[in-house]
Amino acid sequence: MEFPRIFLHSADQEIISKLLGSDQTRNSGEEQFFKTYLYFVREGVQKYSLNEEEAFDAYSDSILSAIEKITGHGFEGRSSLKTWLYQIFHHKCVDLIRKKTTNKGRIHQTLPINEMISQVSDSAKSIVQKLIDKADWSLLRQKLNQLGENCRRLLMLAADGQTDKEIAVLMDYKTADVVKTSRLRCLEKLRQLYKSP
Amino acid sequence: MVDNYGYIDDFFKSTPGTDQIKEFEHRIESDPSFAEDVAFYLSAMQAAKGMLHEEKKAGFREIYRKSIPAESVKVFKLPKRFWYYVAAAAVIVGIVISRLIFFQPATVAKLAERYIQEEFIHLGVEMGGREDSMQIGIHLFNDGKLPEALAQFENILKSDTSNFDAKKYCGIVSLKLGQYDKALEYFRQIASEPGYYINPGVFYQALTLMKRNRPGDKQEAKRLLEEVVKKDLQGREEAEDWLKNW
Numbered sequence: 001m002e003f004p005r006i007f008l009h010s011a012d013q014e015i016i017s018k019l020l021g022s023d024q025t026r027n028s029g030e031e032q033f034f035k036t037y038l039y040f041v042r043e044g045v046q047k048y049s050l051n052e053e054e055a056f057d058a059y060s061d062s063i064l065s066a067i068e069k070i071t072g073h074g075f076e077g078r079s080s081l082k083t084w085l086y087q088i089f090h091h092k093c094v095d096l097i098r099k100k101t102t103n104k105g106r107i108h109q110t111l112p113i114n115e116m117i118s119q120v121s122d123s124a125k126s127i128v129q130k131l132i133d134k135a136d137w138s139l140l141r142q143k144l145n146q147l148g149e150n151c152r153r154l155l156m157l158a159a160d161g162q163t164d165k166e167i168a169v170l171m172d173y174k175t176a177d178v179v180k181t182s183r184l185r186c187l188e189k190l191r192q193l194y195k196s197p
Numbered sequence: 198m199v200d201n202y203g204y205i206d207d208f209f210k211s212t213p214g215t216d217q218i219k220e221f222e223h224r225i226e227s228d229p230s231f232a233e234d235v236a237f238y239l240s241a242m243q244a245a246k247g248m249l250h251e252e253k254k255a256g257f258r259e260i261y262r263k264s265i266p267a268e269s270v271k272v273f274k275l276p277k278r279f280w281y282y283v284a285a286a287a288v289i290v291g292i293v294i295s296r297l298i299f300f301q302p303a304t305v306a307k308l309a310e311r312y313i314q315e316e317f318i319h320l321g322v323e324m325g326g327r328e329d330s331m332q333i334g335i336h337l338f339n340d341g342k343l344p345e346a347l348a349q350f351e352n353i354l355k356s357d358t359s360n361f362d363a364k365k366y367c368g369i370v371s372l373k374l375g376q377y378d379k380a381l382e383y384f385r386q387i388a389s390e391p392g393y394y395i396n397p398g399v400f401y402q403a404l405t406l407m408k409r410n411r412p413g414d415k416q417e418a419k420r421l422l423e424e425v426v427k428k429d430l431q432g433r434e435e436a437e438d439w440l441k442n443w
Contacts, residue, residue: 079339132239133370187241
């Protein structure tokens with residue numbers, strides 16, 4: 001359902017259009033978005049008693065979450081970009097404070113199951129979630145790093161929601177089909193690296 | 198295995214129909230190796246996304262670092278001794294000027310101005326996207342539409358004369374608009390409300406008087422700040438701080 005974007009300034013509209021545009025405008029949109037509300041970091045220090053590094057992390061994470069929502073068309077424009085981003089930032093700060101005060105550094109972090117699989121039944125989802133919970137994330141990241149720049153970039157762009165067609169343009173592949181084949185080979189290669197001792 | 202990944206990839210990248218979803222579920226439930234492939238596909242995507250986010254954060258960090266005034270960056274190397282003396286003289290002049298500017302005791306009105314600028318830039322919004330009349334007022338305030346925000350909060354008060362938050366927000370917006378008498382009236386009203394553990398009414402009255410700065414305002418503001426400290430009311434830390442250099 002599309003909501004009227006009554007709270008959006010022209011500057012907000014500009015950032016959103018850039019984020020929804022091609023990769024080049026998207027990068028400039030990300031930078032513009034990040035710079036526009038950079039003063040939130042100071043607020044994180046003053047209002048939430050975080051140190052500068054923590055406030056920066058909370059702000060960067062908020063920007064990344066917001067970008068993901070916007071590019072996935074999940075931002076409805078019910079409030080201004082600033083107000084909406086501040087809500088996200090507030091929650092990130094509160095989470096950080098909670099983590100600090102309860103001193104619960106999570107040893108085993110269960111990643112939430114990807115929204116991609118939300119359409120399958122609970123029983124099938126539960127089987128996959130249990131397997132995901134067993135994943136060794138640090139090993140997986142280590143193997144991703146061993147994949148080589150090209151493969152890693154292919155998987156990163158795909159995970160970021162870029163289509164094969166967009167990736168083909170960005171990475172200078174002939175066609176989207178070539179991207180897909182290469183991407184799946186990279187995934188298989190990653191699997192072999194991950195499984196090898 | 199690549200065939201499996203092709204099938205899984207197609208499923209996640211398209212909009213599957215009911216039959217395709219059922220078939221996919223059936224394969225997860227009946228074929229453990231297929232379920233493992235699905236789990237690995239999703240885990241790999243998640244890990245790759247995390248890596249991309251870290252890369253972006255590193256870029257953000259660079260922008261952030263550049264946005265901070267680099268006090269210690271030495272921009273040039275002077276080729277001749279003469280220029281060292283010039284640089285040293287410039288540093289001394291800079292220190293003297295900055296001391297003159299920054300170590301001047303702030304006036305009471307300036308203290309209030311600074312507090313208003315720093316603390317009243319954003320009002321908290323409830324999560325959940327509930328667009329009640331209070332939230333609309335808050336959005337208007339956060340978007341800098343102060344007269345509209347004031348009208349919104351005053352409308353709320355018309356139908357709910359005892360609404361504490363609406364009164365508080367009316368006072369804050371009036372103060373930002375320079376309508377000090379009106380702000381004082383709202384803050385007096387909330388200060389006299391019993392039963393609120395967090396009540397900034399007295400402190401905000403003092404703040405408004407400091408900003409208004411008419412004859413007698415400073416003395417009255419001091420009295421109110423002393424009351425804030427004595428009764429341990431909201432704003433005590435600022436009040437103590439300000440009173441030290443009164």
